[in-house]
Amino acid sequence: MSSGLSVDELDGPEGGGEAERMDDATPKTSQVAGRSPTRIALSRLAKDKVAVVCAGILLLLVLLAVMAPFICDWLNIYPDQKDPDAPTPSEMLETGGIPSFGPPNYPFTWDHPLGIEPASGRDNLALLLYGLRTSLTVAVAATVVSVVVGVTLGLLAGYAKGVVDAVLSFVIDFFLSFPFILGALALAPIITSRFGGDQDTLRRAELYSLIGILVLFGWMGLARLIRGQVLSLREREFVQAAQVIGVPTWQILFKELLPNLVAPIVVAVSLSVPAYVAAEAGLSYLGIGLTESPSLGKTVDSATVWFQRYPLYLWAPVVTIMIMVIALNLVGDSIRDAFDPKTRR
Amino acid sequence: MSEHTSFEKQVEQTHAANVLDPNAPAVLTVDNLRMYFPVRSGGVVRRRIGDVQAVDGVSFEVPKGGSLGLVGESGCGKSTTGRLITRLYKPTGGSMKFGEHDQDLATISDREMKPLRREVQMIFQDPYSSLNPRHTVGTIVGTPLRVHNVVPKNKTLSRVQELLEVVGLNPEHYNRYPSEFSGGQRQRIGIARALALQPKLMVADEPVSALDVSIQAQVINLMQDLQREFDIAFLFIAHDLAIVRHFCPEVAVMYLGKIVEIGDRESIYSGAHHPYTQALLSAVPDIKQAATGERRERIRLTGDVPSPINPPSGCRFRTRCPIAQEICAKHEPPLLQIGKRHKVACHFPGRINQHPSTPITAGLLGVDAQGSPDPGASPSGDLTDQPGYADTWFDLDSKSFGRA
Numbered sequence: 001m002s003s004g005l006s007v008d009e010l011d012g013p014e015g016g017g018e019a020e021r022m023d024d025a026t027p028k029t030s031q032v033a034g035r036s037p038t039r040i041a042l043s044r045l046a047k048d049k050v051a052v053v054c055a056g057i058l059l060l061l062v063l064l065a066v067m068a069p070f071i072c073d074w075l076n077i078y079p080d081q082k083d084p085d086a087p088t089p090s091e092m093l094e095t096g097g098i099p100s101f102g103p104p105n106y107p108f109t110w111d112h113p114l115g116i117e118p119a120s121g122r123d124n125l126a127l128l129l130y131g132l133r134t135s136l137t138v139a140v141a142a143t144v145v146s147v148v149v150g151v152t153l154g155l156l157a158g159y160a161k162g163v164v165d166a167v168l169s170f171v172i173d174f175f176l177s178f179p180f181i182l183g184a185l186a187l188a189p190i191i192t193s194r195f196g197g198d199q200d201t202l203r204r205a206e207l208y209s210l211i212g213i214l215v216l217f218g219w220m221g222l223a224r225l226i227r228g229q230v231l232s233l234r235e236r237e238f239v240q241a242a243q244v245i246g247v248p249t250w251q252i253l254f255k256e257l258l259p260n261l262v263a264p265i266v267v268a269v270s271l272s273v274p275a276y277v278a279a280e281a282g283l284s285y286l287g288i289g290l291t292e293s294p295s296l297g298k299t300v301d302s303a304t305v306w307f308q309r310y311p312l313y314l315w316a317p318v319v320t321i322m323i324m325v326i327a328l329n330l331v332g333d334s335i336r337d338a339f340d341p342k343t344r345r
Numbered sequence: 346m347s348e349h350t351s352f353e354k355q356v357e358q359t360h361a362a363n364v365l366d367p368n369a370p371a372v373l374t375v376d377n378l379r380m381y382f383p384v385r386s387g388g389v390v391r392r393r394i395g396d397v398q399a400v401d402g403v404s405f406e407v408p409k410g411g412s413l414g415l416v417g418e419s420g421c422g423k424s425t426t427g428r429l430i431t432r433l434y435k436p437t438g439g440s441m442k443f444g445e446h447d448q449d450l451a452t453i454s455d456r457e458m459k460p461l462r463r464e465v466q467m468i469f470q471d472p473y474s475s476l477n478p479r480h481t482v483g484t485i486v487g488t489p490l491r492v493h494n495v496v497p498k499n500k501t502l503s504r505v506q507e508l509l510e511v512v513g514l515n516p517e518h519y520n521r522y523p524s525e526f527s528g529g530q531r532q533r534i535g536i537a538r539a540l541a542l543q544p545k546l547m548v549a550d551e552p553v554s555a556l557d558v559s560i561q562a563q564v565i566n567l568m569q570d571l572q573r574e575f576d577i578a579f580l581f582i583a584h585d586l587a588i589v590r591h592f593c594p595e596v597a598v599m600y601l602g603k604i605v606e607i608g609d610r611e612s613i614y615s616g617a618h619h620p621y622t623q624a625l626l627s628a629v630p631d632i633k634q635a636a637t638g639e640r641r642e643r644i645r646l647t648g649d650v651p652s653p654i655n656p657p658s659g660c661r662f663r664t665r666c667p668i669a670q671e672i673c674a675k676h677e678p679p680l681l682q683i684g685k686r687h688k689v690a691c692h693f694p695g696r697i698n699q700h701p702s703t704p705i706t707a708g709l710l711g712v713d714a715q716g717s718p719d720p721g722a723s724p725s726g727d728l729t730d731q732p733g734y735a736d737t738w739f740d741l742d743s744k745s746f747g748r749a
């Protein structure tokens with residue numbers, strides 16, 4: 001680790017007397033910027049080959065998701081038949097819902113690289129790209145909201161002590177012990193019946209409620225972690241120094257304590273994104289996640305019955321989810337290692 | 346301010362021991378300060394089952410621009426006293442009158458305390474945990490300036506650089522992180538931060554204990570320079586008696602939450618009258634003696650410090666005291682003034698091996714030599730412990746109050 005500082009520059013003033021220190025002060029004009037622990041971790045991360053490759057894959061997936069509408073336009077494929085330009089199902093399908101182009105019955109065609117969805121006649125690549133988009137939106141939104149909630153409540157519980165801590169800790173334990181799948185199963189039909197009338201409202205309601213459910217059952221881990229960290233940090237003398245100076249409490253929480261919690265937060269974020277991706281796919285597969293918007297999990301669900309005759313239909317979303325979750329997890333692991341100097345491989 | 350020239354001047358200056366100014370007015374008057382930490386039982390209903398009597402009735406004065414040393418074993422309450430003065434804890438009782446307006450730091454609200462935080466600052470013991478590792482030096486030293494709006498925002502950086510120069514650091518290093526500095530340099534950063542608000546009173550909580558000996562001298566000299574230049578009063582908490590002797594013209598010795606002996610440097614270091622102070626002083630290694638090979642009599646204290654949750658009755662030191670008698674278990678010795686600037690809390694005060702055989706306090710407390718009530722004697726009225734020193738004191742030779 002080369003920090004850009006020479007050793008004698010650090011020890012020089014201390015070893016010599018005070019007169020020497022004064023000499024040292026005057027001629028020096030070049031500024032040597034300090035390196036924050038975060039920047040040291042980032043430079044360590046850049047040297048981790050696995051992390052770089054996985055980050056590249058993730059970047060590609062994110063770009064694909066962001067550019068989905070342009071890619072679909074360019075390839076002239078459509079994720080649904082509502083679009084007036086989209087081909088009707090009868091143009092795409094033979095009797096029995098078998099696609100009239102591409103696999104399984106016809107050879108590969110560039111018009112539909114991943115084939116056509118049986119029974120609906122939609123393009124599989126378009127579905128995959130939009131599914132990726134949904135997946136990442138849900139996972140990122142759920143992560144951001146649960147991090148904000150978890151960090152804030154964790155900071156408060158750890159710093160406040162006493163009654164506030166006791167109440168917050170109880171709430172954390174309560175939600176941790178609540179079964180997640182059961183909660184999701186109970187909420188899904190309520191939302192569907194409440195917003196069932198309009199397809200567009202239902203789609204948005206489903207999206208928000210899915211994010212809401214993921215956050216509701218996802219913030220406690222981080223809150224608990226942060227609370228524990230704050231309990232030990234608050235006894236450090238720099239917090240007392242801030243109190244003696246008279247720094248307002250919110251500034252102590254967010255300016256003194258929060259920067260010291262970057263490492264656990266980054267690690268928690270990098271590991272919770274893949275968990276949310278998998279959770280979204282899982283819930284949609286079970287039919288209690290998203291029903292109206294394209295979703296990788298939903299595609300997996302409808303593809304399982306076609307697996308014997310049309311394996312590509314199932315493989316495409318499954319492999320995508322797998323690559324995305326593995327890449328996110330490996331990046332998360334590397335970030336954790338980069339922030340912890342003790343576990344260098 | 347002209348720190349630059351004066352600092353250079355001071356570098357050439359020798360660092361003699363600080364001298365006492367007996368006429369300086371008190372900047373801080375602490376009277377009967379108490380801090381009890383509740384001890385709670387486990388389980389759902391956490392009942393209060395006792396108190397840790399960390400500080401129990403401490404009184405002293407810190408003179409303006411002077412320094413008072415607070416020494417004692419670990420866990421005797423000296424750090425707690427420092428933290429009470431900076432209001433990191435709210436005291437259970439007592440008063441701490443500060444400044445010209447005699448504001449009581451013990452009772453004012455946190456909001457009223459905020460302007461006073463400019464006046465009372467603290468230097469911490471561990472330079473490795475007292476600086477936020479995620480902030481640059483510029484942020485650390487600039488925080489007090491920003492919080493109290495001491496200087497306009499665009500002047501903060503230049504003021505920070507000035508402060509770094511005052512404490513002998515390279516002002517160009519403001520954008521470095523604490524991890525890039527050595528222990529001594531970090532302590533200088535901590536001092537610069539405390540200095541930023543130009544306080545009148547500085548609580549130094551073992552400021553050099555975590556540094557190695559060669560660096561200790563530099564930091565002590567720096568604090569002496571700053572004290573002289575900015576007229577800062579120091580409450581100097583330490584357990585190194587040699588450093589306290591150099592830095593503090595006045596010393597208070599604490600044991601288990603109470604002051605057992607307080608006085609000027611002479612009275613404590615060459616005329617200690619309390620057996621605990623004598624034991625502390627005899628435990629200091631002496632280089633001269635090691636060179637001559639001569640053996641010095643050493644008072645060895647046996648046993649552990651008793652629990653501050655349930656301190657011994659009477660005199661708190663009696664369980665380890667070599668000269669304890671029956672009266673010590675029955676009555677707490679008053680902190681009696683026995684010299685011009687010397688107070689001691691012992692029933693048998695005296696120089697080593699010259700402790701009196703009968704309690705000199707018995708008559709004052711209205712009891713006999715064994716501590717049982719004596720119908721013939723009446724308790725003396727003027728035993729209440731006041732901060733500071735009175736003009737009359739109890740003369741040990743004539744066993745009566747009077748002037749020397």
